[in-house]
Amino acid sequence: MDCDQIEEAEIAEKYVTGQLDETEQADFETHFAGCQRCFEQVQLFEDMQAALAPGPRRGARWWPIFAVAASLLLAVGAATWFRLRPYSEREGGWAAASGTYSPARSALNPTALAMVEPPRYSQPHWRAAGQTGFDLAMQRYTRGDYAGATPGLLAVVKGDRGNSAAGFFLGICSLMQGLDDEAIAQLKAVIALGESPELEEAHLYLAKALLRKQDVPGAIAELRQAIGLHGPRQLEERSLLESIAKEAPTAK
């Protein structure tokens, strides 16, 4: 099999996504170890895979990459920048300064846009799973038992109002149970704590909660805050903002 055939058969993609058997995998590795063209394909797929992967819940090690991304975004210049922000000034979209919104002119489908995929929780690598109230509540959370996780998280938050993780997941639990007002209050409380590992996602999920309440300007403001943090969920945030602009292109 030559390089053209490899490309035609999408071998690089299959390799990166683990669809080759052991022999095929080893053969392809031997090939691309000496082949620049096929190696570049593998590298591109792996880079895309990394960029599209959900952000680690506690991983701070990704931040240097996103810092570089932020620098490059700045360096690319105004032309690209304008293309990346069609939501505010372009074609009568959202008014940047006022954030005003006219529901009467909107075809917005907030239910679809506010679909919530709960953030995954994984035990921080530096701490073994324990039997604290938080751990027990998060065990329920990871099983999808949001109602069951709520009392435990609530107790943690009451005991320690500065516990951003407990506050954040409490907000998510409320959101998953359709308790939008509680979710909004809780996520706002997490944001009010300031810098925390949950800050970006608190803005993102608050935006979703606000969308459910038809508060589109509020949701846009939160998404902009989230995007401004240049965190691991930036793609999703931009995509959601883009979708809002598409759903209600004439709203002011």
Added chain:
Amino acid sequence: MQDGNGGGPPGLAERILAGDRKAEAELVEFFGPRVFAILCARTRDREASRDLLHDALIGILKAVRQGELREAGKLPAFVASVARNIAHTHLRGRARARLSQPIQEDDLAAPGHGAAFEAAERQALVQQALLQLDATDRAILTRILSEGQKLADIARSLGMSQEAVRQRKSRALKKITEIVKGL
């Protein structure tokens, strides 16, 4: 499958065997990213792969220095097999592959510090390119590359034909490639 036609800088193994330190640096520069790609694919863990890369490169350099590579033309195959072994050892949960005869790491050509920045820069470019895709196309790529979903499942959930999803994926990949190469 044919072996890669490049094989790295010419005469690399022979030059390393002859004690050429510059050749060692060339080997690290050329094969380092390839070894990293293999480690990532095998371990599915980029962070662990960064750590394992060092072990793999040391193992490769040591073997080439000691003349363990029988055919110089087989260097890419040898490099790939070392990377695989390191990944397998890691996955088996054993202690990392250690050299039976420890050597001074300072004595080997170390991967350039620029390599890490280069990788981060490349990733940032990919990120930038992904941002320019249509949201649906980005979602399709996410499901394929990050979540391992099949085209049929994606098509069903998006209410599209499988062919339409395949075409969107191909177009998106082509666009990403063009953007990344153009930036």
